[in-house]
Amino acid sequence: MDDLIFIGNNPSMFETFKENKMKEFEMTNIGFIAHFVGIEVKQQEDGIFISQSAYATDILKKFGMEKYNPITTPVESELELRKNEDIDVDPTYFKILVGSLRYLTCTRPDILEGVRLINRYMETLD
Template sequence: MWNEELTASLTEYGFKQSMNDYSLYIFSKNSIFIALLVYVDDIIITGNNISEVEKVKHFLKTKFMIKDLGELKYFLGIEVIKTKDGMCLSQRKYCLDLLNEFGMLGCKPINTPLEINTVLASEATEHD
């Protein structure tokens, strides 16, 4: 039900739901572009106009009990790092957590598990 209400509210505002990814909503008017991504009860909002993004947040607050968590730092195991050139998306923490979970945190890294240019071939077996 919540998703239906959210979709109806976003459509009312002028967003269009992506037909390729139903969790993505796009608002595009004149030179303003806003993308809104929903995962369960988390929402990421970004766009090329900060004041318009703020208007969307205010609109959502009038419709739903939401809390603005500020700038995005983590989402679905992806770390978001702001740089002078833009953003860097990294799964370093997620990978370290996996290595730790399986007791492999102290393992030595290797560039490739096989020698470069190794050719793998299967030997055909005869069936009677």
């Protein structure tokens, strides 16, 4: 195992657990977490906050959309997508895009329905 995160709200129990694990396994305590698998973690007095803003920015750059303006994108619940036979698309390109967006839904549940719909549609292209 490369990375392990301990969380807890009882400081003495947390310290005991950490000390026991460090005795049993070769471990390094790096302190409070700042990043984990592309997710940024900010620990403040009023809570722990996670985001993927750097990852989202990277996605926009990768797909040439960094200059676009953000908008809300409500999705109809019973929307059905159909292929436009007049447009030739590279399915691999869109599968990479959809995969990137699927990972982004870890911290952006507001885009989950739209990504789910597109992902389901992409599965029918094969």
